[in-house]
Amino acid sequence: MKKIFLPLLVPALLSVSACTPSNDSETKVSDTDTLATAHETTNFDSVYNSISDADIREPLKILSSDEFEGRLPTTEGEKKTIDYLVSQFKEAGLEPGNGDSYLQKVALMEITATPDMTMTIGDNRFAYKEDMVASSKREQASVSLNDSELVFVGYGVNAPEYKWNDYEGLDVEGKTVVILINDPGFENPKSGKFQGTTMTYYGRWSYKYEEASRQGAAAAIIVHESAPASYGWSVVANSWSGPQYGLVSEDKGASRVAVEGWLTLDAAKQVFSDAGLDFDAEKAKAMSGPYNKAMDITASVTVKNTFKKSESNNVIATLPGSAFADDHIIYTAHWDHLGKDESKEGDQIYNGAHDNATGSAAMIAMAKAYSSLTPRPKRSISFLVVTAEEQGLLGSKYYAANPVIPLEKTVANINMDAMNVLGKTKNVAVVGMGKSELETYLRAAAKKQGRVLTQEDKPEAGYYYRSDHFSFAKQGVPALYAEGGDEPADEETAKYRKRMNVIVTGCYHQVCDEYRENWDMGGIVQDTQMLFDVGVNVANAPMWPQWNEGSEFQRQY
Numbered sequence: 404m405k406k407i408f409l410p411l412l413v414p415a416l417l418s419v420s421a422c423t424p425s426n427d428s429e430t431k432v433s434d435t436d437t438l439a440t441a442h443e444t445t446n447f448d449s450v451y452n453s454i455s456d457a458d459i460r461e462p463l464k465i466l467s468s469d470e471f472e473g474r475l476p477t478t479e480g481e482k483k484t485i486d487y488l489v490s491q492f493k494e495a496g497l498e499p500g501n502g503d504s505y506l507q508k509v510a511l512m513e514i515t516a517t518p519d520m521t522m523t524i525g526d527n528r529f530a531y532k533e534d535m536v537a538s539s540k541r542e543q544a545s546v547s548l549n550d551s552e553l554v555f556v557g558y559g560v561n562a563p564e565y566k567w568n569d570y571e572g573l574d575v576e577g578k579t580v581v582i583l584i585n586d587p588g589f590e591n592p593k594s595g596k597f598q599g600t601t602m603t604y605y606g607r608w609s610y611k612y613e614e615a616s617r618q619g620a621a622a623a624i625i626v627h628e629s630a631p632a633s634y635g636w637s638v639v640a641n642s643w644s645g646p647q648y649g650l651v652s653e654d655k656g657a658s659r660v661a662v663e664g665w666l667t668l669d670a671a672k673q674v675f676s677d678a679g680l681d682f683d684a685e686k687a688k689a690m691s692g693p694y695n696k697a698m699d700i701t702a703s704v705t706v707k708n709t710f711k712k713s714e715s716n717n718v719i720a721t722l723p724g725s726a727f728a729d730d731h732i733i734y735t736a737h738w739d740h741l742g743k744d745e746s747k748e749g750d751q752i753y754n755g756a757h758d759n760a761t762g763s764a765a766m767i768a769m770a771k772a773y774s775s776l777t778p779r780p781k782r783s784i785s786f787l788v789v790t791a792e793e794q795g796l797l798g799s800k801y802y803a804a805n806p807v808i809p810l811e812k813t814v815a816n817i818n819m820d821a822m823n824v825l826g827k828t829k830n831v832a833v834v835g836m837g838k839s840e841l842e843t844y845l846r847a848a849a850k851k852q853g854r855v856l857t858q859e860d861k862p863e864a865g866y867y868y869r870s871d872h873f874s875f876a877k878q879g880v881p882a883l884y885a886e887g888g889d890e891p892a893d894e895e896t897a898k899y900r901k902r903m904n905v906i907v908t909g910c911y912h913q914v915c916d917e918y919r920e921n922w923d924m925g926g927i928v929q930d931t932q933m934l935f936d937v938g939v940n941v942a943n944a945p946m947w948p949q950w951n952e953g954s955e956f957q958r959q960y
Contacts, residue, residue, distance in 0.1 A: 443781075443943050450775045454768055454932050456924040462491065463764035466738070467756035467918045474755060475742025476511065476715035476790045484738050485716050488788055491767045492720035496774040500719030500785050501807045507719055509790055509801045510651040513711040514540065518644065522664070522704040524553070525677040529670050535624075536643040537664035539706045541656035547705040548662055551579040551621050553678070553698040557689030558583050559611045559623070564953070565597055569693050576619040579662075579702050581671070582611050583689055585631035589863060591690050602865035604955045606631075609868070612663050622662035622702070626671040633864035639665050648794035650801050651712060662706060674700065715739075715790040717798050719807055722773050724942065726781040731808045732938050733785045734769065735799060735871045736762035736819045737792030741912060756918040757907055762819035763788055765931045772935055780942035782814060789871055792820075799874035810875075811958075814947050815841055816882040817934055818872035823887030823926030825903055826896035830857045830888030831933070835867030838956075839881040840948040841937070848936035852929060857888055879958040881948045883937070887926040899923055 444450075465471075465487065472480030489505045499505045516538050522529045529535045539546040557569040559582035567587070586606035588597030597603050604610050608625055615623035629635050643665065652658075666674070675682040678698040688694050718738065724730065740755025754760075766786050773784050785808060789798030806813070831849045833842060836858045846856050859866060867873065872882035891897040903922070910916040941948060950956050 444776045444778065444939065446775070446777050447939065450772050451932055451935065453775070454772050454928060454935065456928055458768035458771065459761075459764045459927050459931065460924055461764075462487075462767045463756065463760050464918050466763055467754040467760040469752050469754070471754075473742040473753040474738060474740045474760075476739050476794070477713040478742060480742060481715060481739070481790070485718050488718045488738060488763065488767070489720075492718075492770055492786065495720075495767070495770040497720035497722050497770055497786070500721040500787070505718055505720055507717040507802065507805075507807055509715045509717055509798055511713045511715055511791060511794075511797060512542070512649050512651045513646050513713065514538070514542075514649060515646045515709050516644075517707045517709075520704060520706060522702060524674050524702045525700045527670075527673055527677065529666070532640040532644055534670040535664055535666050536640060537662050537704050537706055538643060538647055539656070539662055539708060540649055540659040541661060542710060543655075543708065545705060545707050546661050548579060548622050548703050550701040550703055551577065553579050553581055553674070553700050553702055555675075555680075555685060555689075555694075555696045555698055556580045556582055557694040558585070558587055558605070559614055560586060560605045560693075561614055561618075562597075562605055562955075564955075565605075567596075567693050569689070569695055570614075570618050571693055571695075573618075573695050575615070577621050579622040579624060580615050580618070580620045581666075581674075581698065582615070582623060582625050583631075583686060584608065584625055584628055585863075587690050589631050594690075601862040602868075604865075604868055607865055607868045612660060616658060616660045620660050622664065623660050624664045624666055624702070626668060627665050628668050631863075633861065636667055648791060648797060650797055650804075662704060664704070674698075715798070717790055717802055718788040719785060720770065721783055721785045722770070722779065724781050724783040725779040728783050729812050730782040730814050731785045731812060732782060732814050732942050733787050733808065733816050733875070734766055734819065734934075734938065735787045735789060735816060735875075736766045737790070737798065737871055738763050738788045739790050739793055739798070741793060744914075747914070750914045753912070753914055754917045757824055757916050758821045758911065759792070759819075760918070761822035761824065761927060765819050765822055765927055769931055769935050769938075773938075776939070780939055782942040784938060784942060792871055796869075796871055796874055799871035803874040803878045810878050810880060813875070813880050815941050816872050816875035816880050817841075817938055818870055818882065818884045819931075819934065820870045820884070821886075823930055824907060824922045824924070825887065825891075825900045825926055826923040827892035827925040827929050828854065828888045829890040829892055830855050831885050831930075832857055832859045832888040834859045834870075834884040834886070836862070837951060838867070838876075838954045839883065839950050841881050841883040841941070844937045844940050844944075844948065845883060845885055845933070847940070848933045851936065852933060854888075854933075856885075860889070876956050879956055881950055885930075885934070887930050892925075896923070896925075
């Protein structure tokens with residue numbers, strides 16, 4: 404399906420009211436007292452309070468059982484998972500969300516680069532995984548750079564709303580751009596540039612490759628530094644080697660740069676030195692303002708790929724609205740996890756109980772709650788349970804590029820991922836705090852529970868850009884991701900949290916991420932009720948929520 408949006412990042416100073424796709428008031432969403440009573444349902448309180456431990460625990464236990472084999476896309480585990488999800492939505496009285504089907508097929512591509520590669524820059528040969536990694540999203544058996552000219556483009560940012568363009572006056576067609584990680588605000592927060600230490604999307608590696616592709620570069624190489632990246636080189640080396648998953652594209656990846664790569668900091672400093680430049684001095688210039696410089700040195704590398712195509716499914720179910728049925732609030736969660744590893748001794752199944760059977764189970768409980776409301780919300784509520792999040796948000800990316808519900812009719816997105824199994828909290832951690840007016844609804848819902856909103860831990864890590872809501876944000880749809888905070892509700896919960904947090908953290912993407920009977924589900928119930936409250940109020944509100952001025956994303960129709 405053809406995209407209906409202009410390029411992803413647009414000036415944030417556009418008038419918010421001018422791009423409101425609603426026939427409602429242009430007044431900003433700000434009155435939390437009004438929002439707190441805006442649901443207009445006669446049985447809201449009883450339905451809200453009916454969301455229980457048992458409603459979430461039962462589907463959580465089922466979805467994370469060994470029978471579901473770790474819910475890896477395209478396996479028997481997927482079939483069992485989507486069959487169960489569809490049965491639960493049907494039982495809740497929800498309609499198929501994709502015509503007469505509850506499924507949306509997602510075509511996946513697995514690309515594996517052979518590891519016997521080296522990258523030559525000037526007189527230096529850099530080793531795969533030790534000094535560099537390189538890959539290609541193009542569906543070609545072999546992709547080569549041959550003596551491609553290097554150009555340093557600072558942070559590789561083109562951000563009109565920040566009056567910043569590192570590509571200004573530069574023609575990089577056929578050349579290789581070298582780019583710093585993060586954005587200009589991170590290491591110079593007092594400068595007032597961007598959002599200080601809080602990462603914007605301009606700081607993410609995915610944006611840098613996308614922008615280099617738009618600029619016509621042949622290749623893009625990012626310089627890794629642990630602090631601004633928020634992870635060490637081992638994460639890059641391990642994540643970018645082996646099979647890499649993507650979506651099947653009509654142009655077979657031709658619109659992407661031919662080679663996407665990383666260099667260690669030490670390797671990058673050597674390259675700059677060989678080019679007669681001092682890395683630290685060039686970085687300082689790039690921090691102070693838009694900057695680019697030809698490096699008078701060339702790079703060569705050959706990436707050899709093998710390919711495997713497969714097909715998975717998103718699951719979508721809808722409760723039609725009572726007045727504006729064409730307008731939808733979409734809840735998202737991902738159903739997939741990592742499957743099983745038959746080479747392991749003992750437990751081989753990555754059950755993914757916390758990540759993300761919790762979110763899928765909470766969605767089932769929420770769907771049942773919505774179907775019990777009298778009258779139904781004015782706008783439609785849709786539940787989108789996506790595939791292949793663990794492979795790079797692929798299910799939600801596919802949906803956003805091929806929307807079942809037109810994006811100009813998508814009012815908002817609310818995401819649920821790895822929900823709180825550590826007990827009730829006094830605060831709500833907002834991932835990407837300050838981005839949209841959805842937080843006004845969230846604040847009102849949290850206030851009912853005696854909770855306050857706080858910023859996520861480590862906003863410099865850019866977690867807002869790492870879960871399925873981001874696929875909607877990129878297309879201009881206001882998207883909310885909030886979860887239980889770090890302040891336990893009472894002393895008993897604090898003691899439980901201290902014990903369980905060690906287990907949950909240590910089991911991330913491990914076979915020990917399993918359902919536990921001693922999990923305190925109070926935090927998930929609390930957050931499910933809160934996000935239910937948010938959705939009901941957005942569905943009945945007289946105006947659509949908008950992005951806050953200064954966010955990277957705006958609607959463009």
